Amino acid sequence: MNIYDISKQAGVSIATVSRVLNGSPNVKPSTRRKVMDIIDQYGYTPNAFARGLGLDTMNSIGIICADSSDLYLSKAIYYIEGNLRKNGYNCILTCSGYNHDDKEAALAMMINRRVDAVILVGSNYIEADDETNRYIMNAAAQSPVFLLNASMDCPNVFCATCDDFKAMQDAALALIDSGITDILYLYNSHSYSGRRKLGGYRSACEIRKLDIAQDLMQFYEGSHEDIDGVCRFLCGLRAQGLVFRAVLASEDMLAAGAVKYAKKNGIAIPDELSVIGYNNSLLTTCSDPEITSVDNKLEALCFQLVRTCIGVLNGEKMPPKIIYSGELVHKGTTRLVH
Amino acid sequence: MNIYDISKQAGVSIATVSRVLNGSPNVKPSTRRKVMDIIDQYGYTPNAFARGLGLDTMNSIGIICADSSDLYLSKAIYYIEGNLRKNGYNCILTCSGYNHDDKEAALAMMINRRVDAVILVGSNYIEADDETNRYIMNAAAQSPVFLLNASMDCPNVFCATCDDFKAMQDAALALIDSGITDILYLYNSHSYSGRRKLGGYRSACEIRKLDIAQDLMQFYEGSHEDIDGVCRFLCGLRAQGLVFRAVLASEDMLAAGAVKYAKKNGIAIPDELSVIGYNNSLLTTCSDPEITSVDNKLEALCFQLVRTCIGVLNGEKMPPKIIYSGELVHKGTTRLVH
DNA sequence: ATATTTTGTGTAAGGGCTTACAAATTAAAT
DNA sequence: ATTTAATTTGTAAGCCCTTACACAAAATAT
Numbered sequence: 001m002n003i004y005d006i007s008k009q010a011g012v013s014i015a016t017v018s019r020v021l022n023g024s025p026n027v028k029p030s031t032r033r034k035v036m037d038i039i040d041q042y043g044y045t046p047n048a049f050a051r052g053l054g055l056d057t058m059n060s061i062g063i064i065c066a067d068s069s070d071l072y073l074s075k076a077i078y079y080i081e082g083n084l085r086k087n088g089y090n091c092i093l094t095c096s097g098y099n100h101d102d103k104e105a106a107l108a109m110m111i112n113r114r115v116d117a118v119i120l121v122g123s124n125y126i127e128a129d130d131e132t133n134r135y136i137m138n139a140a141a142q143s144p145v146f147l148l149n150a151s152m153d154c155p156n157v158f159c160a161t162c163d164d165f166k167a168m169q170d171a172a173l174a175l176i177d178s179g180i181t182d183i184l185y186l187y188n189s190h191s192y193s194g195r196r197k198l199g200g201y202r203s204a205c206e207i208r209k210l211d212i213a214q215d216l217m218q219f220y221e222g223s224h225e226d227i228d229g230v231c232r233f234l235c236g237l238r239a240q241g242l243v244f245r246a247v248l249a250s251e252d253m254l255a256a257g258a259v260k261y262a263k264k265n266g267i268a269i270p271d272e273l274s275v276i277g278y279n280n281s282l283l284t285t286c287s288d289p290e291i292t293s294v295d296n297k298l299e300a301l302c303f304q305l306v307r308t309c310i311g312v313l314n315g316e317k318m319p320p321k322i323i324y325s326g327e328l329v330h331k332g333t334t335r336l337v338h
Numbered sequence: 339m340n341i342y343d344i345s346k347q348a349g350v351s352i353a354t355v356s357r358v359l360n361g362s363p364n365v366k367p368s369t370r371r372k373v374m375d376i377i378d379q380y381g382y383t384p385n386a387f388a389r390g391l392g393l394d395t396m397n398s399i400g401i402i403c404a405d406s407s408d409l410y411l412s413k414a415i416y417y418i419e420g421n422l423r424k425n426g427y428n429c430i431l432t433c434s435g436y437n438h439d440d441k442e443a444a445l446a447m448m449i450n451r452r453v454d455a456v457i458l459v460g461s462n463y464i465e466a467d468d469e470t471n472r473y474i475m476n477a478a479a480q481s482p483v484f485l486l487n488a489s490m491d492c493p494n495v496f497c498a499t500c501d502d503f504k505a506m507q508d509a510a511l512a513l514i515d516s517g518i519t520d521i522l523y524l525y526n527s528h529s530y531s532g533r534r535k536l537g538g539y540r541s542a543c544e545i546r547k548l549d550i551a552q553d554l555m556q557f558y559e560g561s562h563e564d565i566d567g568v569c570r571f572l573c574g575l576r577a578q579g580l581v582f583r584a585v586l587a588s589e590d591m592l593a594a595g596a597v598k599y600a601k602k603n604g605i606a607i608p609d610e611l612s613v614i615g616y617n618n619s620l621l622t623t624c625s626d627p628e629i630t631s632v633d634n635k636l637e638a639l640c641f642q643l644v645r646t647c648i649g650v651l652n653g654e655k656m657p658p659k660i661i662y663s664g665e666l667v668h669k670g671t672t673r674l675v676h
Numbered sequence: 677a678t679a680t681t682t683t684g685t686g687t688a689a690g691g692g693c694t695t696a697c698a699a700a701t702t703a704a705a706t
Numbered sequence: 707a708t709t710t711a712a713t714t715t716g717t718a719a720g721c722c723c724t725t726a727c728a729c730a731a732a733a734t735a736t
Contacts, residue, residue, distance in 0.1 A: 093401075
């Protein structure tokens with residue numbers, strides 16, 4: 001069943017059927033009705049591929065993320081997909097993993113499929129190195145590219161990011177100003193936002209004239225889900241004699257590991273150990289006590305990113321960068337001076 | 339830049355270019371090289387829409403889930419997408435929400451886009467009522483449909499499910515057999531698997547000749563992320579005088595709420611209250627003590643579902659149903675007799 | 677050296693839609 | 707009633723591939 005069949009049944013030309021299908025105003029109401037009746041009767045649906053070929057778009061947008069099951073990224077995907085759908089777009093999702101070549105392949109695949117735009121979800125995607133820049137630029141030459149929680153100066157690349165530097169700086173300052181100086185900064189990503197966060201921590205220490213002991217910045221190499229691994233990792237540090245009275249984590253899951261560590265070792269939270277996480281995810285609520293964490297305004301960022309995307313696709317001039325401020329949400333793992 | 343341009347540059351016909359592009363064996367090696375050189379030189383990529391039109395497929399598969407940010411569903415998506423990608427398929431993802439019409443619309447959209455198959459992720463999608471059956475059957479008339487954690491007898495519909503009935507029955511029996519009779523069954527979904535789980539609980543009670551007090555089966559209406567809401571809900575039940583010495587939950591998040599409730603009220607786990615969750619997700623590790631939970635073999639199910647899907651698309655005869663057994667993973671919220 | 681098979685290549689016909697432009701119909705203006 | 711303008715419809719030319727079929731070239735058999 002194709003447009004010719006419908007046109008024959010309705011006694012009109014294919015052009016008229018096409019106009020009806022596309023809601024063109026230049027169709028006599030009676031004709032429209034006649035055609036619609038036939039369409040409904042046969043349950044006809046225009047062939048999306050042919051349509052795509054004619055219009056050079058299938059209204060689909062590529063979403064690439066490293067790992068769609070990640071607590072944080074999955075939320076981003078949810079928000080982005082929902083907003084795009086409201087605007088009439090479909091999403092082609094792919095998980096690139098954290099490997100370089102796979103990321104590039106994912107991007108190339110999207111371009112091949114001729115998506116209208118590509119959204120790179122999660123700063124984990126963007127390693128902020130020249131190699132990455134190169135292939136994102138290549139992609140941007142074909143389709144506009146939108147980055148969530150990353151930043152890049154490149155034509156046809158648009159970003160929505162949380163000011164992680166500032167947010168982490170604030171979190172660190174809050175700890176310092178409540179009298180804690182031995183702050184262990186715990187992170188598990190060298191990604192774009194990972195660097196920004198680390199920078200924020202360092203900057204806070206500088207501002208308050210604290211020495212930044214190298215071993216108070218620890219990189220956790222384990223899986224993104226291995227809370228117990230984090231716990232063991234911290235136990236190890238303690239065994240080595242490292243002293244810290246706060247854990248400032250680049251992700252809630254690391255913070256959850258820190259809480260677990262404290263319990264295991266009979267360390268009182270927040271009296272003997274303060275913990276601050278990042279993302280303010282479900283994990284912060286699940287933990288006991290609940291974890292103080294940075295809300296990085298994910299929903300708003302996703303909303304704005306999609307808004308920008310739609311604008312660009314409609315040919316509007318859009319700002320290349322949107323920046324939101326994070327916010328420290330005080331819960332049970334800190335006792336901060338306000 | 340299209341296939342004509344390439345053919346002109348390479349001094350061959352478009353048919354030859356097409357053959358090179360599609361890896362046809364009937365091309366002289368020297369010709370292939372000549373064509374490939376031009377293709378590489380211009381970075382040419384065949385138009386996916388035209389290809390789709392010609393082949394009547396773009397190798398894409400629709401994934402529909404209620405909520406891609408759900409801890410459990412997001413994992414399913416991750417596994418499914420990964421497996422499909424390995425087999426050369428792309429995924430079009432959409433979140434239908436829990437509303438009936440939206441689900442139907444999502445399904446219709448996938449069919450319109452002419453996906454090769456549709457995968458419905460999560461039993462939440464399948465309400466096991468006639469209305470749902472109708473539109474899934476409609477869809478199945480166009481493309482094969484694959485259900486994760488749901489079941490349906492319908493041509494062109496294939497399922498991979500965990501035997502939730504049995505798993506929940508086993509969990510309940512384990513509690514009963516360790517001497518606990520006041521088991522509060524807590525659930526938050528009337529979905530296909532939700533019913534199966536409830537059935538398992540009831541069956542266990544019957545087997546052990548326990549009366550099933552109606553108020554020991556409680557439905558939680560709040561959000562799927564509101565752990566505190568669950569906690570309040572249980573506090574409410576307690577205030578009303580309901581006595582229970584175990585919480586058997588249809589989802590880990592509910593179990594996490596139960597743990598929180600116990601702590602808030604100074605109830606010792608597992609001595610005074612046992613808790614069992616379902617899905618064995620990250621939440622079980624995050625909680626203190628860690629939550630005993632049912633592992634429902636999600637990864638294996640996803641693997642098999644995709645395997646079935648690929649088989650069907652290759653024209654192979656595939657089994658319409660795959661059933662795995664769940665497994666109770668003992669952790670800290672129970673002290674069960676083995 | 678010729679006939680036969682195998683291999684490689686080209687021509688042309690779709691696949692199903694959109695849309696510019698031409699043509700026909702209808703409405704408004706004179 | 708006739709001319710002009712506005713509305714509605716149809717024709718045909720793309721969009722860019724794939725592939726059946728025909729034909730040419732090369733390899734093998736006679």
